[in-house]
Amino acid sequence: MPTDIALTPKDFKSDQEVRWCPGCGDYAILAAVQGFMPELGIARENIVFVSGIGCSSRFPYYMNTYGMHSVHGRAPAIATGLACARPDLSVWVVTGDGDALSIGGNHLIHALRRNVNLKILLFNNEIYGLTKGQYSPTSERGKITRSTPMGSLDEPFRPLSLAIGAEASFVARTIDSDRGHLTDVLRQAAAHQGTALVEIYQNCNIFNDGAFDTLKNPATRDDALLRLEHGRPYRLAPDAEEIVHDVEDPDPTAAFTLSRLRHPTPIGVLRSVRRPAYDQLMNRQTAGAVAERGPGDLAALLAGTDSWTVRG
């Protein structure tokens, strides 16, 4: 799959006008992804972006690769079929907190547990943007929105806890405005075998502006963020014991503990364990069946084992 053609970020820009609101965090993510893609060393024709519905799901239109803007919540299912039928492709899913965790929650958890070779970018802005400002499954309890004038009642999902609970083999978090960090996480996700879930905190400047300001403001971010790096120590609290971060730990307990942490908020890769990818296993079965029984003989299949002849 690696290509000799030297591609530039510009090669990944489609001819379509980008139509997000001015100031939307999605622009920064698009630029980071387009900037990172040449590094992959994969020809454009072998890359596919699949999305569901929502602001973030317009993403494929802006990438000069193959792409599909599909049905609300169903991108992981559609991408699963594509990745299984075409293990030669690099398949990316772009989704949002409503698309992935509300209407499409079922497909997300099953893609994660199967470990299909998909890279899922979950743009989490903790609000519904495209439908104009209702609370989302990641909005904090008590959120005042157009659909919850007296405050929302339900407990939010923590996407990374959900992912780890769903047997995800790769779980990471990053922030739209931190291009260096975002790119580094994308790099690790792309290198991962199987499903990689990357939660990207993304600012919706229209309906939920400033949701992640504490994590972005130079005055507060050093205290608010816990930057995780494999092999480096971290503390869960200033006076807590040092723990050496091990993304490959087969026991998900430490990663799960990190996924629950809010102050500080961990960013980086929480978990990255090796497990066979579903599409590889599926294609191994197909190849194994051919090796064992030979390529299918249609005439023999149609004839079956219990037939008789009628003479004319």
Added chain:
Amino acid sequence: MSTPPTVKQLDRVVIRFAGDSGDGMQLTGDRFTAETAGFGNDLSTLPNFPAEIRAPAGTLPGVSSFQLHFADHDILTPGDAPDILVAMNPAALRANLADLPRGAEIIVNTDEFSRRALAKVGWSASPLDDGTLEAYRVHPVALTTLTAEALKDSGLTRKDAERAKNMFALGLLSWMYHRPTEGTERFLRTKFARRPELAEANVTAFRAGWNYGETTESFAVSYEVAPAERAFAPGRHRNISGNLALSLGLVAAAERASLPLFLGSYPITPASDILHELSKHKNFGVRTFQAEDEIAGIGAALGAAFGGALGVTTTSGPGVALKSETIGLAVSLELPLLVVDIQRGGPSTGLPTKTEQADLLQAMFGRNGEAPVPVLAPATPADCFTAALDAARIALTYRTPVFLLSDGYLANGSEPWRIPDVAELPDLRVEFATAPNRPDGSFWPYQRDPETLARPWAVPGTPGLEHRIGGIEKQDGTGNISYDPANHDHMVRLRQAKVDGIAVPDLEVDDPSGDARLLVLGWGSTYGPIAAAVSEVRAAGGRVATAHLRHLNPFPANLGAALRRYDRVLVPEMNLGQLALLLRARFLVDVRSHTQVSGMPFKAAQLAAVIEENAKNTEATGAH
């Protein structure tokens, strides 16, 4: 020794095996069918079982039955009423008694007729003693005891030995109807290859049943039904169920298209057997994906189609309801996709194991927006093979999702099938787009073939053709997002025109007298009962024309003219008149609807009465 039993020649027989869900009646019926197929009779089967895996033993809801009609001539249905009923317990007798004509034979397993078992089905006295069965020829047989007796040296516990009583019954019936036995013995030895003691026990019970018929005087008569030599075209034949034929049709379609087959499916009765069957054929490059739900099943199939596979999803009515949004996406993406709906009783969960044709309007219209989808339906179990190939042809040629509407009756029923030569199957090869299609070297994903209106199928991995598609309205040609009012109007009409323009063969009307004034028109699995009923009416001197629709969308081009040629058009359907509604709306023809929604196929005799009455009324009124 007694005198040798009399052998009677029959031209056709209908047998029904009935017992508890756990009595192995489906297996017994399958084996009798296999023996009968191998013997060369024409045949048609009707399995009928409850949705519960094991309903409480001995109760009416727990009764499972298998009906088989076989003959020395061409037959079209599993038969209206059994000539002989095998009842393994009181529930099986009570549940099936009303279907028996006077004079029918009944073999009852007397061992199960305890006071308690009788009470379970509401009988205070035994029908074997109180005259209930006076109108029938009853053969009381202690099936359970005789089986246990035959297996007393087998080393099996009495309980395990008694489980072989279905094979004793099969042996007895095999003797009664002179069926070959080698196939069943071979089958049992293969089935229980890992448990040789069970294989031997079943073979012993099977032979004991045969010998019981041969040696006891309870059965004075046995029957022969000669092979149906003239019913079959020359060639190799096998017996095949609708779901098996459909599965093989899908594998054949993929082979003939040189595309990998990808099935995305969620288990649902009565479609799951297609998933089971296809999962056995991975050496054909078949990939089967058991999805987390119905929506993911079709989603994965559509994703695979985008990647260049022959994408298929299989389901039943409730699953179609869940898939509707993705079918709409496939309409908008203009990608090939097969949606196989094995219809069952509805609405909601309805009758999962029973048959119905009530998803026609759902297939036609069950989506948001103007979202036309081609619809076709197989007519018989074996025809499911051809219909699958036909559905694939349409999907691949026109780049569209296609509905294939089978049903529970076709899925589980079986009939002999002439095995086709691979070379005679249609060539379904497709050409993927490989190069830019614009003078300026760019690629338009919605530039259409002027004849079919199909768009190019450009699969990921093809350099220079990178493009984005989606469910938002797009500009014709470029495929770019477009909210332009005129473009949307154009695209809606264009998608409709593409489906309307699909090439389907003309309707063939069968009107042997040439002067019939009544046309009976059917679709799907009503083919057999309608054909059998029409032939009864004609035999009695009635004049009636008949035709059967394979294509429900688009209709054959000559359909309107065909309808208008007759004074009356009668449409029998297992719904409340869905095809009739379409015909009335489309052709302004005053179609008469005859409907039955009982979960069971039409009975030929009942249908014949309806047709005859309609024929008479038509003759009695007005001129042509």
